[in-house]
Amino acid sequence: MQLSRIAVAGASGLIGSALTRSLTADGHEVVRLVRREPKDGTEVRWDPEAGRVDTAGLAGCDAVVNLAGAGVGSRRWTDAYKKRIHDSRVNGTTALAKAVAALDEPPRVFVNGSAMGYYGETGDRIVDENSPAGQGFLPELCVEWEGAAAPAQQAGVRTAFTRTGLVVGRGGGAWGKLFPLFQAGLGGRMGDGRQYWSFIALHDEVAAIRHLLETDGLSGPFNLTAPQPLTNREITEAMGRVLHRPTLFAVPAPVLRAVLGEMAGDVLGSARVRPTRLLESGFTFAFPDIEGAIRAA
Numbered sequence: 342m343q344l345s346r347i348a349v350a351g352a353s354g355l356i357g358s359a360l361t362r363s364l365t366a367d368g369h370e371v372v373r374l375v376r377r378e379p380k381d382g383t384e385v386r387w388d389p390e391a392g393r394v395d396t397a398g399l400a401g402c403d404a405v406v407n408l409a410g411a412g413v414g415s416r417r418w419t420d421a422y423k424k425r426i427h428d429s430r431v432n433g434t435t436a437l438a439k440a441v442a443a444l445d446e447p448p449r450v451f452v453n454g455s456a457m458g459y460y461g462e463t464g465d466r467i468v469d470e471n472s473p474a475g476q477g478f479l480p481e482l483c484v485e486w487e488g489a490a491a492p493a494q495q496a497g498v499r500t501a502f503t504r505t506g507l508v509v510g511r512g513g514g515a516w517g518k519l520f521p522l523f524q525a526g527l528g529g530r531m532g533d534g535r536q537y538w539s540f541i542a543l544h545d546e547v548a549a550i551r552h553l554l555e556t557d558g559l560s561g562p563f564n565l566t567a568p569q570p571l572t573n574r575e576i577t578e579a580m581g582r583v584l585h586r587p588t589l590f591a592v593p594a595p596v597l598r599a600v601l602g603e604m605a606g607d608v609l610g611s612a613r614v615r616p617t618r619l620l621e622s623g624f625t626f627a628f629p630d631i632e633g634a635i636r637a638a
Contacts, residue, residue: 349361413479457539465613470561502562537613538572540571
């Protein structure tokens with residue numbers, strides 16, 4: 342599919358900023374959704390928590406990408422912050438999906454963010470897009486988040502969901518916090534280190550989103566994770582090898598729970614996720630292994 346004008350919500354985040362750079366470099370016109378007064382025609386005003394979008398600003402867009410949402414790992418999960426995490430995703434998606442559906446000429450594709458948190462705790466069990474949702478805050482959030490895109494789907498817009506893993510990048514997310522620790526020689530496994538962490542290089546995350554945008558017929562959920570998830574212990578060892586630093590400082594599970602509260606379950610939990618549908622669609626990973634992903638970052 343040939344695209345030229347693409348609206349991106351969450352364009353200032355780790356993934357969104359890398360995506361907009363990639364699209365702009367290839368000559369696409371990127372329209373950013375912003376919460377302040379727009380500076381020019383390349384920006385559109387919206388308020389995701391309140392569910393408001395300047396629908397007219399989306400006219401003429403070939404595609405809409407929604408990556409917006411309050412950071413899951415940004416702070417301790419108080420009831421108020423969990424509500425913010427929820428509303429920024431569900432209300433924002435609902436508003437965008439309704440705006441897309443209301444256009445006289447809707448975009449051809451809507452790519453909406455989601456997360457591998459959909460599957461919850463998987464232990465050693467391998468899950469893919471055919472697996473059911475787990476239980477708990479994040480799985481229930483992801484189910485509602487994806488469901489909020491229904492207005493776009495009902496309007497006949499091809500809609501894909503990116504169930505993203507832990508993105509290996511320097512500018513934010515989990516690795517934005519891990520890199521400084523490991524470079525200082527303070528890195529180590531978390532808990533017993535047996536939990537699976539399904540990762541993806543930032544380069545591959547952007548390439549996968551573009552693959553979903555540009556490939557006709559791709560709709561529904563896609564796991565954006567590298568083909569072979571690894572345990573936290575294996576990733577810790579890889580970080581030490583690539584950065585040439587010791588990895589002696591294990592963080593016991595009780596300490597993580599005391600510091601992070603409910604969010605510790607996301608760090609200590611196991612997510613062994615396979616990108617079955619993404620691979621079947623013909624996507625090729627540039628950095629399928631963890632050492633390559635770390636070096637790329």
